[in-house]
Amino acid sequence: MKWFNNLGTSAKLLIGFGLVVALIAVLGITSRLAMDSMERASRIAVQASKLENKLNEDRAVVLTMLSRSADPADRPALMREAKQNADEGDMLIGGIRQLAVEDPILLSQLERFAGPYRDYIRYRNTHTLALIEAGRFDEARLGAFSIQKDRFMALRDTARAMSAAAQERSHREAGQAGVVAIVVFAVATLAALLVGIGLARGIARPLQAITAKAERIATGELPVASVALARGDEVGMLDNAFARMTDNLREMAVAAERIAEGDLTVTVHPQSERDVLGKAFASMVANLRQLTADLHEGINVLGASATEISASTSQLAAGATETAAAVSETTTTVEEVRQTAEVSNQKARLVSESAQRVASVSESGRKSTEEAAAGMARIQHQMETIAECMMRLSEQSQAVGQIVATVDDLAGQSKLLAVNASIEAAKAGEHGKGFAVVAQEVKSLAQQSREATAQVRTILGDIQHATSAAVLATEQGSHAVEEGARQSAQAGQSIQALSGSVQEAAQAAMQIAASSQQQLVGVDQVASAMESIKLASTQNVDSARQLESAARNIKQLGERLRERAAGYRL
Amino acid sequence: MIEDGRGRAAELALLGERARRLAAPVERADAAAALHVLEFGVADERYAFEAHEVDDVQPLRDLTPLPGTRPFWRGLVNVRGRIVPVIDLRGFLGLPERGISDLHRILLFRREDIEVGLLADTVEGVARIDAAVLHAPRSTFGQIDAAYIKGITDDRLVLLDAEAILADPRILLDEDVS
Numbered sequence: 001m002k003w004f005n006n007l008g009t010s011a012k013l014l015i016g017f018g019l020v021v022a023l024i025a026v027l028g029i030t031s032r033l034a035m036d037s038m039e040r041a042s043r044i045a046v047q048a049s050k051l052e053n054k055l056n057e058d059r060a061v062v063l064t065m066l067s068r069s070a071d072p073a074d075r076p077a078l079m080r081e082a083k084q085n086a087d088e089g090d091m092l093i094g095g096i097r098q099l100a101v102e103d104p105i106l107l108s109q110l111e112r113f114a115g116p117y118r119d120y121i122r123y124r125n126t127h128t129l130a131l132i133e134a135g136r137f138d139e140a141r142l143g144a145f146s147i148q149k150d151r152f153m154a155l156r157d158t159a160r161a162m163s164a165a166a167q168e169r170s171h172r173e174a175g176q177a178g179v180v181a182i183v184v185f186a187v188a189t190l191a192a193l194l195v196g197i198g199l200a201r202g203i204a205r206p207l208q209a210i211t212a213k214a215e216r217i218a219t220g221e222l223p224v225a226s227v228a229l230a231r232g233d234e235v236g237m238l239d240n241a242f243a244r245m246t247d248n249l250r251e252m253a254v255a256a257e258r259i260a261e262g263d264l265t266v267t268v269h270p271q272s273e274r275d276v277l278g279k280a281f282a283s284m285v286a287n288l289r290q291l292t293a294d295l296h297e298g299i300n301v302l303g304a305s306a307t308e309i310s311a312s313t314s315q316l317a318a319g320a321t322e323t324a325a326a327v328s329e330t331t332t333t334v335e336e337v338r339q340t341a342e343v344s345n346q347k348a349r350l351v352s353e354s355a356q357r358v359a360s361v362s363e364s365g366r367k368s369t370e371e372a373a374a375g376m377a378r379i380q381h382q383m384e385t386i387a388e389c390m391m392r393l394s395e396q397s398q399a400v401g402q403i404v405a406t407v408d409d410l411a412g413q414s415k416l417l418a419v420n421a422s423i424e425a426a427k428a429g430e431h432g433k434g435f436a437v438v439a440q441e442v443k444s445l446a447q448q449s450r451e452a453t454a455q456v457r458t459i460l461g462d463i464q465h466a467t468s469a470a471v472l473a474t475e476q477g478s479h480a481v482e483e484g485a486r487q488s489a490q491a492g493q494s495i496q497a498l499s500g501s502v503q504e505a506a507q508a509a510m511q512i513a514a515s516s517q518q519q520l521v522g523v524d525q526v527a528s529a530m531e532s533i534k535l536a537s538t539q540n541v542d543s544a545r546q547l548e549s550a551a552r553n554i555k556q557l558g559e560r561l562r563e564r565a566a567g568y569r570l
Numbered sequence: 571m572i573e574d575g576r577g578r579a580a581e582l583a584l585l586g587e588r589a590r591r592l593a594a595p596v597e598r599a600d601a602a603a604a605l606h607v608l609e610f611g612v613a614d615e616r617y618a619f620e621a622h623e624v625d626d627v628q629p630l631r632d633l634t635p636l637p638g639t640r641p642f643w644r645g646l647v648n649v650r651g652r653i654v655p656v657i658d659l660r661g662f663l664g665l666p667e668r669g670i671s672d673l674h675r676i677l678l679f680r681r682e683d684i685e686v687g688l689l690a691d692t693v694e695g696v697a698r699i700d701a702a703v704l705h706a707p708r709s710t711f712g713q714i715d716a717a718y719i720k721g722i723t724d725d726r727l728v729l730l731d732a733e734a735i736l737a738d739p740r741i742l743l744d745e746d747v748s
Binding site for chain 2: 422423427441
C-alpha cells in the first residue's frame with residue numbers, strides 16, 4: 001500500500017477507473033465476437049434453408065415441364081427459371097462457403113452437398129432439359145424419375161442437415177458467450193469495488209481527518225499536536241500545508257496576544273510575498289505603533305486642550321453670567337426706550353397736530369400780511385396828509401414866534417420903563433414912594449409878561465421842535481411805511497413760502513408720527529426680542545455651567561487616557 | 571360828587587396856606603439904613619449901583635464900533651438923539667472875558683459934562699438892601715480894584731461906586747486919533 005499512497009490522487013483515480021473500463025471493454029469485445037459467430041451460424045442456417053427451397057423449386061420446374069399437361073408455350077419461361085435456379089443455387093453455395101470458412105465441419109458438409117449438386121445440375125442440363133428441348137419427354141422422364149430423383153432426395157437431406165448443424169452451432173455459441181459475459185462482469189464488478197475501497201481508504205479518510213482539523217481551526221481552535229502524515233500525495237501535502245498554516249496562525253496568535261497585552265515591540269515577518277495575513281499583521285502592528293504614538297501625542301494634546309477648555313469654559317460661564325446681567329440691564333433699558341418711544345410718539349402726534357394748526361395759522365398770517373400791505377398803503381397816504389398838515393403847522397408856529405418876539409420886545413421895553421420909573425422914584429425920595437410901588441407893579445407885570453412870553457416861546461420852541469421832529473418823523477414814517485409796505489410784501493411772500501414749508505412740515509410731522517408709531521411697534525418687538533434674549537441668556541448661563549462640568553469630565557477623561565496610554569510599550 | 575369834593579378840599583387847603591403867609595409879621599427894616607440899588611448882571615455875576623446914581627436904562631440898539639480906542643470902549647449908540655459912548659464893564663474893571671454875555675442893556679450915567687453908557691446883560695430892577703449888611707471888599711476880592719466897590723452883600727451882590735468909575739481918567743475920550 002505504501003507505493004499506492006505515494007501515488008498522486010489523479011494517478012490513483014486513473015488506475016482504478018482504467019482497470020474497470022478495461023474489464024468492461026473485454027466484456028464488450030467477447031460479447032461482440034460471440035454475437036458475430038452466432039450471427040454467422042444463423043445466416044448459414046438461413047442459406048442452407050434457402051438452398052433447400054431452391055432445390056425444391058427447381059425440381060418443381062422440371063416436373064412441370066415434364067408433365068403431359070404442360071403447355072409448350074410456357075416452356076421458354078420455365079427454362080429460364082430453371083437456369084436462374086441453378087445460378088442462385090451456385091451463389092448460395094458460394095455464400096455458405098464464405099461464411100463457414102472457419103468451421104471445418106460445416107465446410108465438409110458443404111463439400112459433401114456441392115459435389116452431388118454439381119452432378120445433379122449437369123445431368124439436368126445435359127439430359128433432362130436437352131431431352132425436353134428435343135421433345136423426348138419420355139426419355140427425359142425416365143432419367144428424371146430415376147437417377148435425378150435419388151440425387152434430389154439426397155441433396156435435400158444434406159441441405160436439411162446442414163441447416164440443423166448451423167442452428168445447433170449457433171445455440172452453442174450463444175451459451176458460451178453468456179458464460180463468458182457473466183464471468184467478465186463479475187471480475188469487473190470486483191475490480192471496481194476494490195478500486196473504490198482503495199480510494200476511500202487512501203483519500204477520503206485522511207481528507208475527513210483534515211476536514212475535522214479545519215473545522216476546529218475554523219471554530220478558532222489551534223490544535224497543537226499536528227503529526228504530519230508521511231505521505232507524498234496531495235493529501236500529505238495538504239496535511240503539511242495545514243500544519244504550517246496552524247503554526248503560522250499560532251505565531252500570529254502569540255503576536256496578537258502580546259499586542260493585546262500592550263507589547264507593541266513585537267515584529268511579525270510575513271511568510272511570503274503573498275502572505276496577506278502576515279503583511280496585514282505587520283502593517284497592523286506598524287499602524288498600531290504609529291497609532292499609539294499618535295494617540296500618546298493626541299492624548300497629551302487632549303489633556304492640554306481639556307485643561308485649556310476647562311479654563312475657557314470657566315471664563316465662558318463667568319462671561320455668560322455677566323452677559324446675562326448685561327442683557328437684563330439692556331432689557332430694562334429697552335423697556336425705558338420703549339416708554340421713551342411711546343412718549344416721543346405722543347409728542348410726534350402733538351407736533352403733527354400743532355404743525356397742522358401752524359399751517360392754518362400761517363394761512364391766516366398770509367391773509368393778515370395782505371391786509372397789512374393794504375393797511376400800509378393807507379397809512380402811507382395818511383402820512384402824506386400828516387406831512388402836509390405838519391408843514392402848515394410849522395409855518396403857523398413861525399408866525400406865532402414872530403408875534404411872540406414882538407410881545408417879548410414890548411415886555412422888555414415895559415420892564416425898562418418900569419426900571420427907569422423906579423430910578424426916578426428913588427431919586428424923588430419920600431415923595432416918590434407911591435410911584436415906586438406903581439413902577440414896581442409895572443415891572444412885575446412886565447416881568448410876568450416876559451415870563452409868559454418866555455413860556456410861550458419855550459412852548460413854541462417845543463412846538464417847533466416837536467413839529468420838526470414830527471415832520472422828520474413823518475418823513476421817516478413815510479419811508480418806514482414804504483419800507484413796511486415792501487417788507488410786508490416780502491413778509492407776505494415769506495409767509496406764503498413759510499405756509500408751503502409749514503405744509504411740508506405738517507406732512508413731515510405726520511410722517512414722523514407714523515414713523516414714530518412704527519418705531520414704537522419696532523421697539524415693542526425689540527423689547528419682546530430682548531425678553532427672549534434674556535431667557536436665552538439665562539439658558540446660556542445654565543449651558544455654560546453644564547459645559548464647564550463637561551469640560552471638567554473631558555479633562556478627567558484625558559488624564560485617564562494618559563494613564564491607559566502609558567501602559568503601551570512602543 | 572367825589573371830584574367836586576376833592577377840588578373843594580384842595581381849594582380850602584390853598585386858601586389856608588395863603589392866610590398863614592399873610593399872617594406872618596412883616597420885618598420892618600430901618601428906613602435910614604435902607605439903600606435903593608439898581609441890580610444888574612454881567613457875565614453871570616450880580617452887580618448893583620445906587621439907584622439915584624443911574625439916570626436911565628435903555629435897550630442896546632445900533633451899536634457903532636469906535637475904532638482907535640481902548641478895548642473896553644465898545645462903540646457909540648444913539649439914545650434919543652444923543653451920541654453916547656458905551657463901555658464894557660468887564661474890560662474896564664479888568665475882569666476876565668469868561669462866560670457868555672448878552673450885553674443888550676445900557677445903564678446911562680449923565681453928568682454935567684459927560685454922558686456914558688455901561689453895558690449890562692440883564693437889569694433886574696431896583697431893590698432895597700440894608701446898608702448894615704454891606705461888607706468891605708477884601709483886598710483879594712477878584713481882580714476888581716477895591717476903589718470901585720462900595721460893598722458886598724451876603725448874597726454876593728457887588729455894590730459898585732458909580733462916581734469912582736465916572737471919575738476915572740480912562741473914561742475920558744481925549745486920545746489923539748492921529
